[in-house]
Every structure is written in structure tokens, then in C-alpha cells.
Amino acid sequence: MKGQSHLMEYVLLMFFVVMIMVVLMFFLTGWQVTSSTSQQYEAMSHKAAFLLRAFANSPYLNKKTYPEGSMFEDSKLTAITCEDLRKLYGSGWYAELKDISMEGECNEETYPNCGEWTFCKKKEKSMVFDIPVNIYRKTTGEIHIGILKVGLYV
Amino acid sequence: MISAFQLFKIILGVIMSVFVIIIAMQFSGRYIQLGESGKQVSTVINLKKAIEDVYTSGVPTDFKISDAKKTIEFYRPPNIITPSATVSLEPIPTLLVAGEDISIHRIDYEIGWWKFQLIEAVPDTKILFVPLTDDESAWHVIEDIAKYMPSTENTRTKVRFGIWCNRTEFYFGWEKNDFINKVIRLFLIEKRVLNFCENVNYLRKKGYKLVVIADDDYNADFLIKPKSRKIGYVYITKGDEKKAYLYKNPLDIVSLLLGGETFYEYENKRFLKELGVAVNASIREANILMTSERMGRCRVELASFISVLNDIKQKLEQMNYKNEDDVNELNAYLEESSKIYERIDRLGCG
Structure with a gap:
């Protein structure tokens, strides 16, 4: 009896030691998964910020004589399409640009009496960044303030 | 004398210890491997971030890749292949030559109404031009190549x-600006026998x-034979194999110089793809401006511009960048479009 109880004590001790090790392994693996999730979030926010900077400096959207960027040209914005921008910058995002002093969606019919441009389909579940930009109105030579919004689909 | 129970305890203890040690070693081995792979991928991701910064800002920067040969197995554009993962550099067109210390630059190729931006990320590089003809075209080719290589003064x-x-x-040691502004100018004026x-x-x-530039065939690793101011052939010799590549602009030559056929194919496809996008957008833009009253003074030039852009668009649809006639025709249209755009710009409509 005494021998048996010693044996059981021993077996129980070994069992607890192994359980502690298993719990430690699960904990480390779980920490890795959480860390990967936060890295994924960081990568997505970095991509959104990159798209914002890329648009603000793109020669396809900006006025030529402003190499420092962020001077969008309204005729270029009206001419370029979502498909064109997808070919240049990939997929999984949308962009909106709004002239704060003018309204109306811009297209070939409404130009130049318009102030909103939308590129690609907007989705509710997106990570969105926005920055103020300048918009050069080509037909009048005026410079207006605008807000560029870039959303990355989550 | 050890009792049976004590013997049992010893044996069980040894078995359990060995079991625990094996599990612990396997787990920590995998963890170390994960850490090592993570470090390599992290380096490459940081490289991608540096490339993105240079692409958007145009400000060049240095980057250190610790243990470059292990970290980057090879670069097949647009993917960097590491032992544990593949990192894509899309959407940025990049020519990357791996090394411990590299310099990242943005190169702008402009034709007036369009600008093609490309990243060149290279380690310490020494280029020696050997012109074996006193024809002026050799010096223009040298100037063009130097113009589209990184400027590493900073x-x-x-x-x-x-x-x-x-x-x-041989005379060596100039960086880009001094080489173009001083050395080539001197050799363009003084014709020397080489x-x-x-x-x-x-x-x-x-x-x-x-980089050998000659009119005749020559036994050189990298030989350029210009056919005209804009186009010619690059001959690359590797062992017994000699291959010819048609170039239509200096970017083609630079791609071949930095990474051979792989970079040449990648750069051409990317160049023509972005040119297609630019042509379509510019046609639409010119049509939009034609309808505006304020652009009335530019209507004739805009109409000519649209016409030549449509020619470029049609050419691109059946373009073969390895065919001399196609390349000549495309270059002619691009030159014409550039001249028309210059006139539009002077009229204040650009």
C-alpha cells in the first residue's frame, strides 16, 4: 500500500511537470500568433500609408512642375481610371479626393465644374488614411485645397 | 541494496527526463529556426520599406543587409527570394543587385508628357567604358548610360x-555628375584614338x-553596337554563348548591365505597361481639355497630340520590343509626341 502510494505520487508529479511544459508551449505559440496578428495589422497600415504617399507623388496625377508632389491636377484626376491605377498600384484599395470648395462627381461631362473624384469601389471594412493636398484647377489656374483619402480593404 | 521500488523510480525518472529533454530540444530548435527566418524576412521587409520611401520621395538612401548571401538567395523581379519566404516588391519597378551595403535610388525617365520611375538598388559598382570607335555616337551612348545610373554623391x-x-x-574614379559634366564633355571635344x-x-x-562600345564585332563580355542615336544592340558573352539584345533607350542597356536578360525582360514589360496606362490617360485628358473653352488656343495642338498618342496606342497593342522596326516606329512616335507636347506646354496648356 505504502509502495503503491509512493508510486502514484511519483506518477502524479511527472504528470504535472509534463502539463506545465505543455502549457508553456501553448503559451509561447499563442504569443507568436498574437504577435503575427499585430504584425499583419502593422503591415496593412504601412501599405495604406504607402499608397497615400504614392498617390501624392505620382506623376500620373500630379502637376509636372511640382516635383515635391501633392499638387494634383484636376484634368489628370478626371482622365485616369480605377483600372489604370490598379495596373500601377495593384488592387485591394480605393481612393477619394475631394475639393473642399467645389461639389459634384467629376467625369468628362461635369468637368471642370466638379470637385469629387472616386477611384475604385469603396468598402465599409477598410483601413483609411487621409491627408490634405493641393488641387490645381487647370482651366482657371487656381489652386484649391482638397482631402485625399485612401482606404485599404481589410 | 536498491529495492525494486527505488529501481522503478530511477528508470521512470530517466525515461521521463529523456522524454522532456527531447521535447524541449525539438521545440527550442524550431523556435531558433523561426527566429532566424523571422530575422531574414524582417531584413527584407525593411528593405522593401526603404525602397518604398525612396520611390515616393526621390531621396536616395543607403541600406545594410547583414549576411546578404544568406538573407537574399536571389532576386527574380519583382520577388526577393529568401530561404523561408518570398517578398514581392510590387508595385514598385525595381532593379535590385544584392550586397552587404547597397544604395537605393530612383531613376526618372521623362519624355515630356510622361515620366517612368524606376528604382535601382546597387552595391559598390565600378563601370569602365571602353569606346573603340571615335564616332560621336559612342560617347552619346556612354553619356546616356551614365545618366540613368545612380548618382551616389550623397x-x-x-x-x-x-x-x-x-x-x-585606364582613368577611373568619377561619380555620375563629374563623369557626365567633365569627362564626357572633354572626350566629345577631343577625339582620341583608343x-x-x-x-x-x-x-x-x-x-x-x-562596357565596350564598338562598330565591329569584338570579343567582350558586354559589347554595345549602336545603330543610331537611340537604338542598337547589346551583345553579352558568357563562356561560349553570345546573345544579342535590342535596346530602344538607355534603360534597356542599364537593365542588361545590372542583371542581364532577367532584368531586361522585366524592365521592358514594365516600361511598356506603364506607357500604355499613360497613353490611355493622356488621350482622355486631351479630349477633356479640347472641350474646354479656355483651352481654345491649344485645340489644334491637342488634336495632333491625340492623333500621335493613338498611333502609340495602336503600336503598343502589337509591339515586340525585340523587333527593330517596331522599336524604331515607337521611338519615332514618342519623339513626335514629345515635340507636340512641348508646343502645348509653351502655349500654357501643358
């Missing part, structure tokens, strides 16, 4: 140029890239 990693082997002499390098193997061992 970075630690350097791209340096040299000229001429007068049998065993001779091929006799110490080619020595130069190769020292890491110089020899």
Missing part, C-alpha cells in the same frame, strides 16, 4: 565610372564591369 555606397584602356592604362584593354582579366578580378 550616399556611402558608390557607383563610379571610368574611361578608356590605352592598353593597360585601344582595347590588355589587362581585361585583371580588371574583371578587381570587380570592374567593362
